[in-house]
Amino acid sequence: MKQQLDRITGAIPMHKLVLIGLAAITALSLPLALASQLSAQPVELLASLAVSVGVTALSGWLAGLVARRRFHIESSIITGLLVFMIMEPSTDPFVLLGIALAGVIASASKYLLAFRGRHILNPAAVGTLVIGIVGTAYPTWWIGTPYLQPVIIIGALLVLYRTQRIALGVTFAAVAGSISVVASLLGGSTVEAALSFAFISSSLFFFAGFMLSEPLTLPPRRWQQIAVAVIAALVFAVPFNSGYANKYLLALLVANLVAFAFGQRRGIRLRYLGKSQVGPTTFELSFQPSRPVRFSPGQYMELGIPHRRADFRGARRYFSISSAPTDDGPITFAITVPEKSSSFKRALLDLEPGAIVHGTGVGGDFFLPRDASEPLLLVAGGIGITPFASQLAHATARGEKRDVVVAYATSSTGALPYGALLESSGVRVVLYAPEAPSPLPAGWQYGGSGRVTGERLTAAIPDLARRRAYVSGPPALVNDLRKALRSQGAKRVHSDSFSGY
Numbered sequence: 001m002k003q004q005l006d007r008i009t010g011a012i013p014m015h016k017l018v019l020i021g022l023a024a025i026t027a028l029s030l031p032l033a034l035a036s037q038l039s040a041q042p043v044e045l046l047a048s049l050a051v052s053v054g055v056t057a058l059s060g061w062l063a064g065l066v067a068r069r070r071f072h073i074e075s076s077i078i079t080g081l082l083v084f085m086i087m088e089p090s091t092d093p094f095v096l097l098g099i100a101l102a103g104v105i106a107s108a109s110k111y112l113l114a115f116r117g118r119h120i121l122n123p124a125a126v127g128t129l130v131i132g133i134v135g136t137a138y139p140t141w142w143i144g145t146p147y148l149q150p151v152i153i154i155g156a157l158l159v160l161y162r163t164q165r166i167a168l169g170v171t172f173a174a175v176a177g178s179i180s181v182v183a184s185l186l187g188g189s190t191v192e193a194a195l196s197f198a199f200i201s202s203s204l205f206f207f208a209g210f211m212l213s214e215p216l217t218l219p220p221r222r223w224q225q226i227a228v229a230v231i232a233a234l235v236f237a238v239p240f241n242s243g244y245a246n247k248y249l250l251a252l253l254v255a256n257l258v259a260f261a262f263g264q265r266r267g268i269r270l271r272y273l274g275k276s277q278v279g280p281t282t283f284e285l286s287f288q289p290s291r292p293v294r295f296s297p298g299q300y301m302e303l304g305i306p307h308r309r310a311d312f313r314g315a316r317r318y319f320s321i322s323s324a325p326t327d328d329g330p331i332t333f334a335i336t337v338p339e340k341s342s343s344f345k346r347a348l349l350d351l352e353p354g355a356i357v358h359g360t361g362v363g364g365d366f367f368l369p370r371d372a373s374e375p376l377l378l379v380a381g382g383i384g385i386t387p388f389a390s391q392l393a394h395a396t397a398r399g400e401k402r403d404v405v406v407a408y409a410t411s412s413t414g415a416l417p418y419g420a421l422l423e424s425s426g427v428r429v430v431l432y433a434p435e436a437p438s439p440l441p442a443g444w445q446y447g448g449s450g451r452v453t454g455e456r457l458t459a460a461i462p463d464l465a466r467r468r469a470y471v472s473g474p475p476a477l478v479n480d481l482r483k484a485l486r487s488q489g490a491k492r493v494h495s496d497s498f499s500g501y
Contacts, residue, residue: 013316015074017162018210021155022081025143025206028151037147039140040089048089049081051096056080056103060110067111070306079106082124082211086249087131088140098137102127121256122217129249139246144203146196156209163215167222169208171229177204179237207236207248212255219262220299220363228255228262268293268301268359272351273330279417281337282383283349284322286330287357295325297391298366298496301359303333305347316360317344320472320496322386322418324394334386334417366470366496368395368402374468375403377461377490378427379452379481381473382410387496388472389418392425405430405461409452409477430460452477454484465489472496 012020026049033042040048060076080103087099106127110119113126132139143152160169177198184194198204212232218225236251270287278284295301300320323332337345351357368376368391378388385408395402406422409432416422416437422429429444431437436446447460458464469490471481478495485493 012162014159014162014215015078015316018078018159019074019081021151021159022078022085022210024151024155025085025148026081028148029143032145032147038142038145040142044089044091047091047096048087048099049084051099052084052087052103053077053080055100056083056107059104059107063107063111069111076107079103079124079127083127085143085206086124086128086139086141088138089142090137095137098131098134101136102131105130119216120260122211122214122252125211125249125252125256129246129253132246132249139249141203141206141246141248143206144201146200149200149205152206152209156205159209160213163213165213165218165225168213168218168225168229169205171226172208172212172233173199173204175230175233176237179233180204183237203248207252211252215302215363216360217256217259218363219259220361221262222365224259224262228259231255231258268361270303270331270357270359272353272355272357274353275349278334278415279336280412280414282334282412282417283337284332284334284417285348285351286332288330292327293331293359293362295321295362296367297321297324297394298368298387299362299364300387301331301333301362303348304358304360305344305351309343315344315347320364320366320386320390321362322389324390324397334383334389336383364496366472366494368470369468372400372402375463375466377405377407377464377467377469377485379407379457379469379471379473379485380409381452381471381477381481382412383417384471384473384477384496385418386472388470389421392427393421396425402427404428405467407447407452407457407461408432409473430457432456452481452484454481454488457481457484458488465491469493470496 029038029045030042032038033040033045056079057073057076060079061071064071083099083102083106087102088095090096104127106123109121109123109126113119113121128139131137156169160166180198181194184197185191189197212229219228232251232255235254236247269290271290273286273288275283275285300318302316302318304316306315319333319335321331322334323330335345335348337349366387380388388406392404404427406427407430408416408422410416411434413434416431423441426443429441430447431444432447432449432452434449440446445460447456464485465488467490469485469492471478471485471493472495482493482495
């Protein structure tokens with residue numbers, strides 16, 4: 001089940017997955033309105049939808065022209081759909097004007113409320129909050145109804161799973177929902193009514209899955225994201241006189257400010273230096289950041305490569321950083337390029353030296369333990385070697401003496417990506433490949449060809465159970481080896497899957 005879910009969600013870029021989820025909610029709302037199961041009439045929904053999406057997209061395009069930034073149509077449509085689902089639907093021209101202004105403010109906020117190329121606040125929340133305060137139109141979160149909850153929950157879970165932020169969503173829903181239930185009970189409500197109000201007849205799941213989870217306004221670390229979720233839940237759920245009734249929006253904007261304090265507080269501008277082939281189908285690409293980029297070995301960065309005729313997988317992709325952190329040195333990434341490659345990878349390989357590429361942020365928690373004396377097992381499948389390359393290069397540069405065994409599985413023959421780095425680091429390597437290198441480097445062991453199992457790992461690494469294990473690679477391999485390692489006695493297994501790579 002998990003492998004099928006990884007395969008499905010991994011094939012869909014995050015922006016498209018969010019767009020599909022919001023489109024499904026919109027599509028279901030229309031027949032529900034026809035059946036009088038929503039507070040709004042169908043014509044009110046259609047009028048508000050046309051204004052919110054149309055004006056947000058148009059104003060986003062104009063704002064991009066003024067700011068000389070590339071226009072992202074999917075991002076603008078998502079913002080427009082969020083405005084549509086937050087604001088009260090209407091056919092009243094005055095209310096529709098308010099909805100239109102919310103879309104304009106949302107688009108403008110991406111550029112005006114930004115710090116060094118990085119927007120700080122959720123655009124839809126900014127636009128709807130301002131218009132709600134002015135009173136031209138009102139945020140009602142009309143999608144908070146039992147009839148829409150099934151598709152909202154499914155969509156929210158898919159988005160959170162795809163972005164590996166299930167913990168974020170669960171934390172917010174649990175804390176905010178629990179406080180809401182307690183407040184209702186103290187106010188004299190029954191348990192059934194309190195639970196229904198908190199979870200069924202509210203926008204709790206929609207907020208967690210489609211708004212709080214926005215990558216550009218989240219901090220990079222998991223513990224920081226959970227802290228932000230708790231803060232948002234407290235602002236939303238704890239009763240206090242805020243001067244403004246809609247605390248969903250206040251909660252999100254406060255969470256955005258806290259997240260901004262945690263994260264990379266500027267846009268990442270990278271100048272392309274060039275590429276080198278490090279394997280039969282693997283290339284390492286090197287970039288020089290305009291300003292130092294803070295990251296820890298094992299983290300990833302999202303790169304945006306706008307290009308014509310982008311395929312379904314879009315113009316943004318996450319890549320593990322393969323270089324060690326330095327104050328002023330280049331940052332490198334590695335990619336495998338199959339015969340039928342995505343338009344993104346082709347555009348990446350076609351870059352000319354000097355081209356400017358933008359990174360949207362750094363994230364991830366795939367870190368080696370601080371205690372350098374702890375024995376480690378690093379299991380890499382194919383391109384999954386990249387975070388380990390960063391970690392081992394960093395350890396070597398710092399003079400750390402770690403007890404490390406690397407189990408490296410590859411289906412390719414020929415040069416081994418980062419083989420020279422593995423050899424120079426002095427770690428023990430167990431290689432699973434179609435054939436053994438000749439000569440086999442000192443300290444290396446050929447584990448044979450074929451599928452890697454827990455039994456084969458234990459046979460080659462008898463002390464496997466006493467080592468903290470890390471697994472990196474395609475989702476199917478990571479899922480299989482994580483289970484296999486645990487079945488062989490490994491007590492702590494950390495994973496980093498290349499979903500959608």
